[in-house]
Amino acid sequence: MPHLLLKDLPRYDCLLKAAKEFPDLDPSAMEAFLHLLRTGDEVFSVTDHNLNAHNISHGRFGVLMLLRRSCQPRIAALMGDAAGVAGPRTPAELAEAAGVTRATMTGLVDTLERDGFVTREPDPDDRRMMSVRLTAKGEGFLREFLPGHFKVIGAIMYTLTETERKRLVSLLVKVQQQVAILNPYREHTVSVAS
Amino acid sequence: MPHLLLKDLPRYDCLLKAAKEFPDLDPSAMEAFLHLLRTGDEVFSVTDHNLNAHNISHGRFGVLMLLRRSCQPRIAALMGDAAGVAGPRTPAELAEAAGVTRATMTGLVDTLERDGFVTREPDPDDRRMMSVRLTAKGEGFLREFLPGHFKVIGAIMYTLTETERKRLVSLLVKVQQQVAILNPYREHTVSVAS
DNA sequence: GCCAGACAGTTAGCCTCCTAATGAAATTCG
DNA sequence: CGAATTTCATTAGGAGGCTAACTGTCTGGC
Incomplete structure (x- = not known):
């Protein structure tokens, strides 16, 4: 049911090392990306387990x-x-x-x-x-x-204060907007390897 | 390929209204939760499309x-x-x-x-x-x-500054840790409706 | 030395998602 | 009016998850 990811996220120094091999790899961008996917997945899993316990997807x-x-x-x-x-x-x-x-x-x-x-x-x-x-x-x-x-x-969400929740949401909205900007051009941005 | 969600997230005033009917609904928690799922999903979708264009999952x-x-x-x-x-x-x-x-x-x-x-x-x-x-x-x-x-x-991630990326990651890590705390007790926290 | 159990990989069957094709009904337009 | 198009829901088939059960191989205690 998860999006499938690594069980353990690569450590930051590994990202730095990998960036030497791949100049396109931006370590802090990759770190944020991986954490975003991972956290979304874990949060999803909790509610999904809750739902599955009641036999509903x-x-x-x-x-x-x-x-x-x-x-x-x-x-x-x-x-x-x-x-x-x-x-x-x-x-x-x-x-x-x-x-x-x-x-x-x-x-x-x-x-x-x-x-x-x-x-x-x-x-x-x-x-x-x-x-x-x-x-x-x-x-x-x-x-x-x-x-x-x-x-x-x-x-x-108990672990975050009201202020932190707002901050999180505003950062997430920024990412969403960026994805929305990228999406129309997906065909172009994607075809790097072709 | 997505986790399936609403196409449009409920507006905040709808959450406030719904909270009147369900005292357990914490509007700011729900808002952060929905945005987290949504953003993870959209970010996932972008890379997934990129992968699918190369015939790989x-x-x-x-x-x-x-x-x-x-x-x-x-x-x-x-x-x-x-x-x-x-x-x-x-x-x-x-x-x-x-x-x-x-x-x-x-x-x-x-x-x-x-x-x-x-x-x-x-x-x-x-x-x-x-x-x-x-x-x-x-x-x-x-x-x-x-x-x-x-x-x-x-x-x-271009849309976020280095500082914002770090802040996002640290907020996400907090949520991950909370999920890890909740997980062992999932059987208990889950059985609310039984 | 051998048999019980653990362990690696696979198979079988189920679920949810997808795309593509189908058949039926409504609509548009010459 | 009737043919072409659109729109509805569904079916068929594929992919990637899962659990549970199976087969073959190793290992450890007697």
Whole structure:
């Protein structure tokens, strides 16, 4: 389930040594990169274990969370959201919101339906479409699971002060923005070895 | 290939609103958590795309990198490492170093061997063991690929100053340490909903 | 010297993700 | 009106993780 990395990150002096062989290797950039991947992975693992203990994968959890929003349009309306703006309901909307392909979403909804967390109903207006909805069991699972999930996340971040959290987030956002800048040119930046 | 997340992170005021419903939800902790996962994922995606463009996965890349160390014992010796300390060579050592199971390593070595990047040879002393080695093609791939890979990583981190990189790393290390503290107790902290 | 156990590598079966191709329904447009 | 295009969901097949079980080899205690 992890992104797969080295078990032990290379020590900084190893990076310095490697930089002698590869002039393109920026040791402090590589160090930050490796720690970012590693930390994201470890944090992911904790919540993933938590989810697996309840027999649910991250992907399936994401779908349930998206559907939870959809299933409470009245609450959303009360809270100030535009009345008509419900969350995603069709597999295509869910796939878009979750950032996976529709084919993947079909598989996720398959297993969620098999396990009784959601139902699939044909759309009366457009017979190509399906409408996915949380069942009572699905809602119950979230109600029962979420408090613990939030506690785990709070426990992980407990080690950082409010100031440190803000600082971390602002550094991460900077990296995200840089990735966004790089992405459109990926084809060019990538083809170094071709 | 990503860990699957929301396409758009919830805005902070949504977290505040959600915290009203779930007292266990710490908005700033959740924000830091989501950004950590998201950023790790995006950074991963960039390098993963880079690798995929060369028809190699992150897992396979990791194996090649581990083997590169093993295949240069003379260089390592020259550089001050103890002469006998070669890198991992057997599937079990590779699995341990990469942090995957031996079964997974079998699969990775299978495809790497199929594609001509590595060879498998029986160990003459212990007939249970195999010795995995980079082929000339595997070495050539790395020689050709690594400079671009390092450039991409440098480009991502270009947005942060040396000071910011150090600060980011130290915040990430704090989180890693917290995760390490939490892990042994995972069974307990997890069973909130049972 | 031999047998029980440990250990290396593989196999088999499952899950989640992907891409590509398919079939059915809706829409667009000549 | 009907053909081409688009859009929906799904299926098929592949890759890389995992666990569990198996095979063959070594080793250590009797």
